Amino acid sequence: MIRRPSSRAVIGQWVLLAALVIVAWLLIATGGANLARRNMSLDFGFLANSANFDIPFHLISWQDSDTYGRALIVAVLNTLLVSVMGIIGATLLGLLVGIMRLSANWLVRNVALTFVEAVRNTPQVVQIVFWYVAVLQSLPPPRQSIDVPGGILLNARGVYLPFAVMNANGALLSSFVLAALVATPIVWRLRIRQRRIGVKALVLPLVALSSWVAGVERIEWPALKGFNVAGGTAIPPELVILWAGLTIYSAAFIAEIVRGSIEAVPKGQREAAVSLGLKFTQVLFLIVLPQALRMMVPPLTNQYLNLIKSSSLGAFIAYPEIFQIVLGTVLSQSDRGVESIILVMVVFLTINLAASAFMNWYNGRVAMVVR
Template sequence: MPFSRYLRDRKTRGYAIQAVVLAVILLGGTWLILNAAENLRRAGIASGFAFLDKPAGFEISFKLIDFSARSTYGRAFFVGLTNTLLVASLGIVFATVLGFVVGVARLSRNWLLSRLAAAYIGTIRNIPLMLQLMFWYIAMLTPLPLPRNALNLADLFFLSNRGLFMPRPAPLDDFWPVAAAIVAGLAAAIAYALWTRGHWRRTGRRLPLLWPVLALVVLPAAVVRLIGGPALDFDIPKLAGFNFAGGIRIPPEFLALWLALTLYSGGFIAETVRAGINAVAHGQVEAARALGLPAGPTMRRIVIPQAMRVIIPPMTSQYLNLLKNSSLAVIVGFPDLVAVFAGSTLNQTGQSIETLSITMAVFLTISLAISALMNWYNRRVALVER
């Protein structure tokens, strides 16, 4: 076969192209790595992950796990990670609720309600999140009054420029028996609810659900509480000097980030929900009405389950966006993973390659995990066709 035939042969050409691309990737990668090694040697930075065991030397203002300046960089990583997960999960829960409410309001027959929802969606979605975050933090939360003039709700919640103070539940001696009773009651209630559902399927008869469940949850705990003593006390914040003492303090950075993430993603989720509900054929609603189903069950049992199929894939990407957007914490100085690890740790150690790769790997892992979970759920609710 002459050489020119080889050039035109699809298979040969495929191999050639791939070989070239592979070579470019490998050579380019090697070149970059050699450069990096040279630069690191010049700057006197030892590469590797040994720095994770060294003391960090900085304080972190908001932490869910113990941390002090003597703790290691590795520990700082976990503080940042838990903070990111906390703000992202709180954001996801509240944004979902807000999004569903606004999305349904947008479809309401009530003209004014629908317009209000549209105005909210149209405003929120067209302004950068970062700007909204800075607006809440700098323009709204920072100018709040000093603690002694704090906005006061029922002498329990106090909002000032130091953040939101609220009562902290403080378990007393008898807390654990009562807690155990509540958990046991909940388990029994769930078992009962599942059993009545099976009974309903088998016999077509529905057993009472609400009262037995309430009784199962409340009664054991109440009995234990009466035999023993009080289980729970609340530590209520009090003004002491220039600040509040006691209670739980939620710093303004966290409030601003949580508020901005919730409101922003809420707007996007509302559009997703609206599109999902609109995607359900109107004949479905009419058929349900023709069968005599009232409006509530029509929505709950006919429209929403079908809308969920359409809603779930874009909803997943909204959740992932929210998680990724939580990295904007670095703007307001909330110590999330990016601020603590790709910020403070990177600046102190100079280990930019290691810290950035770890940070990106964490986001990548969580992203892949959430999308795997949502894909699994999506397959479960997906329409089974022939």
């Protein structure tokens, strides 16, 4: 039976809406009056002006003569990169630590507990600065680079990885590889529902790998030349440190979410699975975690949104994300404080709303349906 709201409730809703509109109007009017008092106006035309500064790390092409608008795009992409990397890393590490918290082994259980308590009870910015000073400053200069197996070089200027140079058909093959990788989890999910998981499930990943190999012309290996490393691709240390800081800090909270969700699954589920002869890993990944996932998603959404917003801490270690670029360099050069703040707020609001919408959609897919 659907109950209609009472007249008092309807009147209260309209009064609240009117109050919100009045507050919003007062804020806008006050802001406009303050700008007019300073002979200023709200104008985003400065985004078309030349930036005249360098951005050391960028995913798309960048030159000093590019505009502030392109600098904004570069900064947004850098923010998205470290955020996605942080979400993936924090989820995997948090899942591992959360499972360790429930281990029957005393040492494993208490190591995980110590990690959680030490990380989540210290400020995040302190941890990021600590990793930046303790790890980055202790790395050797390029001429004494640490040679990691696999052709990887590590020094104070970053991590240098081998780079695959694609041939003329590389762009087309790369698009096909990306499409195959995106389709893989969809195909796997369908085959799981049909209970037909087997060797055929590896067809798409193998086709993607073969296509990528076919598009590679040569592999560039990083090597020391003179006083620096040449060849390969370089990952700036600021990106690695910020990613590690965001991952470790968020993983401590995610670990507790995982632990609590697993403990919320009725013990009878595990006992029934054990009585059927299933192994520990089968019980965990086939019985317990799928049920715990339904309880994990809402609190995980909060952690993911906090991680995205915490990417702005990259300004403390000079990582060129949106806060450091727009509210740092762009603001100091253009003297457009209000516009810069609005841009940063709109970008974070858009990213977080998109992430929240996706997580809400996923939560609806995995939530238990009560009939």
